[in-house]
Amino acid sequence: MEMETELRLESSLWVGNKRYRAVLSGWHFNWTEVDKKNRDKKTISVPVAEVVGVEEGRVEILPRKSVEDTDKDFTVFYVKRSSSGSSYGLLWRLGRIQFSCPSRVLRDQWTKHLRTALKTHSPLRPNRLLVFINPFGGKKKGRKIYHSLVAPLFELAGISSHVIVTERANQARDHLLKKDLKGFDGVVCVGGDGMFSEILHGLIGRTQQEAGLSENDPTVALQPCPLHIGIIPAGSTDCVCYATVGVIDPVTSALHIIIGDSQPLDVCSVHQASALMRYSVSLLGYGFYGDVLAESEKHRWMGPLRYDYSGTMVYLSNRSYAGIVQYLPADPLLSSPRDRTRCLSGCSVCSRTTERLFPHSSVYSSHFNQFSSDSEGEWVSVEGRFRCVSLTCMSSSCPKSPLGLSPSAHLADGTGDLILVWDTHPLGFLKFLYRHTSTQDQFDLPFVEVHRVKAVRFSLPSGKEEEAYKETGGLRGGIDEEERGYIETVSRNGSQQHLAERDTGQEMTNEQKMATPFLCGLCCSKVPAKSVWNCDGEILSSTEILCRIHGQLVRLYARGIEEGAAVHNCGKENDKCQMGCTLIK
Ligand SMILES: CCCCCCCCCCCCC/C=C/[C@@H](O)[C@H](CO)NC(=O)CCCCCCCCCCCCCCC
Numbered sequence: 001m002e003m004e005t006e007l008r009l010e011s012s013l014w015v016g017n018k019r020y021r022a023v024l025s026g027w028h029f030n031w032t033e034v035d036k037k038n039r040d041k042k043t044i045s046v047p048v049a050e051v052v053g054v055e056e057g058r059v060e061i062l063p064r065k066s067v068e069d070t071d072k073d074f075t076v077f078y079v080k081r082s083s084s085g086s087s088y089g090l091l092w093r094l095g096r097i098q099f100s101c102p103s104r105v106l107r108d109q110w111t112k113h114l115r116t117a118l119k120t121h122s123p124l125r126p127n128r129l130l131v132f133i134n135p136f137g138g139k140k141k142g143r144k145i146y147h148s149l150v151a152p153l154f155e156l157a158g159i160s161s162h163v164i165v166t167e168r169a170n171q172a173r174d175h176l177l178k179k180d181l182k183g184f185d186g187v188v189c190v191g192g193d194g195m196f197s198e199i200l201h202g203l204i205g206r207t208q209q210e211a212g213l214s215e216n217d218p219t220v221a222l223q224p225c226p227l228h229i230g231i232i233p234a235g236s237t238d239c240v241c242y243a244t245v246g247v248i249d250p251v252t253s254a255l256h257i258i259i260g261d262s263q264p265l266d267v268c269s270v271h272q273a274s275a276l277m278r279y280s281v282s283l284l285g286y287g288f289y290g291d292v293l294a295e296s297e298k299h300r301w302m303g304p305l306r307y308d309y310s311g312t313m314v315y316l317s318n319r320s321y322a323g324i325v326q327y328l329p330a331d332p333l334l335s336s337p338r339d340r341t342r343c344l345s346g347c348s349v350c351s352r353t354t355e356r357l358f359p360h361s362s363v364y365s366s367h368f369n370q371f372s373s374d375s376e377g378e379w380v381s382v383e384g385r386f387r388c389v390s391l392t393c394m395s396s397s398c399p400k401s402p403l404g405l406s407p408s409a410h411l412a413d414g415t416g417d418l419i420l421v422w423d424t425h426p427l428g429f430l431k432f433l434y435r436h437t438s439t440q441d442q443f444d445l446p447f448v449e450v451h452r453v454k455a456v457r458f459s460l461p462s463g464k465e466e467e468a469y470k471e472t473g474g475l476r477g478g479i480d481e482e483e484r485g486y487i488e489t490v491s492r493n494g495s496q497q498h499l500a501e502r503d504t505g506q507e508m509t510n511e512q513k514m515a516t517p518f519l520c521g522l523c524c525s526k527v528p529a530k531s532v533w534n535c536d537g538e539i540l541s542s543t544e545i546l547c548r549i550h551g552q553l554v555r556l557y558a559r560g561i562e563e564g565a566a567v568h569n570c571g572k573e574n575d576k577c578q579m580g581c582t583l584i585k
Pocket residue numbers: 193194237238239282283289292293307308311312315396398400401405430433434436437534535536537538
């Protein structure tokens with residue numbers, strides 16, 4: 001209360017030849033035109049935390065910076081929302097208003113008060129940032145995007161940045177692992193998901209090194225990273241940006257960085273035996289998504305289109321894979337992947353997790369070992385043939401799928417959603433895939449299940465590779481030793497526990513399979529016995545893995561999807577949708 005009184009300031013100010021009543025009080029700065037009739041009176045109210053900067057004089061930064069140094073004027077830059085052209089979240093733009101004061105004294109009072117209020121209300125604003133630009137990401141526009149759209153905003157906000165344009169893959173990761181990071185408040189990544197992953201690995205690794213913790217041990221409670229990560233999207237796939245900001249837009253992301261927004265993010269560590277393989281934040285997928293990635297690597301020249309092409313090819317190859325999936329369910333009382341809620345900015349499920357993980361607010365050392373000490377249930381085991389097995393720590397929404405792989409997943413609840421798609425008829429699987437592009441529930445299918453989990457183990461059924469997959473058109477004759485790694489097992493086998501009760505009603509007979517025009521088996525002589533894991537766009541070298549979700553291990557300069565953001569169920573952008581489809585709020 002005292003603070004509010006201290007920061008309150010109210011006076012008449014001029015904007016051009018119009019008189020305004022401006023008020024700075026508590027968390028808001030607002031201004032209302034005075035001489036308007038009551039019904040035309042409009043107040044513009046800006047949360048102090050969203051004021052980008054306050055400058056003396058009449059200042060413009062676009063198209064280039066110009067300052068008219070008058071001693072009774074000041075300019076306020078702030079976040080202005082715009083919904084046009086956005087398919088999911090809101091676009092943020094730089095708003096600007098130039099005020100004139102009756103005296104210099106009053107002008108100085110306004111600038112001083114506004115600057116003090118800024119510091120008080122957004123303590124996480126960065127002063128100094130380490131920026132990595134991948135010059136080859138996406139359309140190779142990383143440098144241009146940073147220098148023309150982002151750097152002027154950082155300068156305006158008084159942020160100093162140390163920029164490194166990478167010369168090789170993993171340079172950013174290695175820098176974060178080894179170099180002096182003193183004085184930096186955050187790390188900015190200008191690139192796509194691959195570049196973000198480098199930063200993620202570098203920062204997590206560095207933090208554990210300094211804490212003396214072993215990343216290889218899946219039971220260790222990892223130390224959350226002290227530096228925030230900012231993502232300026234400049235890749236061909238920017239899923240992490242899309243899922244945490246709601247739009248893929250460099251200016252919006254730069255503004256989130258400047259005002260010091262903070263969005264914690266769950267991270268999944270993937271281990272083989274007792275070695276860490278990689279970390280994942282979005283998609284850890286075996287089967288379909290692994291195959292799509294492996295196939296797409298052969299067609300990199302196609303750019304982002306390679307995923308559609310490879311997706312179609314892999315879909316047509318009609319594969320399923322045998323596996324044993326074990327998972328540790330999360331507390332079902334806290335939330336469920338089918339509860340039809342969405343994790344939006346200020347999400348209450350994630351806030352409760354923050355309180356649980358960090359009971360004394362930002363004292364990070366109190367992070368406890370949720371893997372072993374949190375009230376945990378029993379591991380559940382299922383075995384059978386799967387079209388795909390996916391684990392996602394967040395919704396993994398992306399332009400292709402605006403609500404994502406798991407629309408009700410949370411960014412920072414300390415859990416992931418495990419999606420099991422059992423072997424089924426090709427048209428059933430197509431239905432499942434297609435539902436990702438609309439608001440239809442992709443989990444409401446008899447061959448799909450979803451579980452909210454804290455850990456997952458995947459293994460191959462022993463000895464199953466020995467059996468031959470005969471119904472692939474009979475083009476393959478006897479199976480010799482060389483082909484061992486490419487033999488598919490005979491059929492989906494009932495799993496011991498849960499599968500015994502399952503009847504998806506979708507099982508195909510061999511005759512049906514033969515009649516399906518999509519079977520790769522009709523033209524290919526080799527069908528792999530196992531798939532690969534897609535870990536946020538990287539292929540893992542092991543099949544048998546143990547994954548564990550670490551709640552809120554990193555924090556991004558973001559705030560999640562803002563309420564009020566609209567999604568068309570056709571997945572198109574607002575102004576491009578001419579289908580008259582429903583708008584989901
Ligand atoms: C019929 C339409 C079906 C549309 C199905 C859309 C499902 C889209 C789900 C996308 C989930 C992306 C999750 C994020 C993963 C990122 O961490 C990672 C790194 O960037 N990206 C990929 O691994 C890249 C993986 C990209 C996977 C794309 C799969 C595209 C499938 C297209 C299937 C077409 C079948 C057509 C049959 C006639």
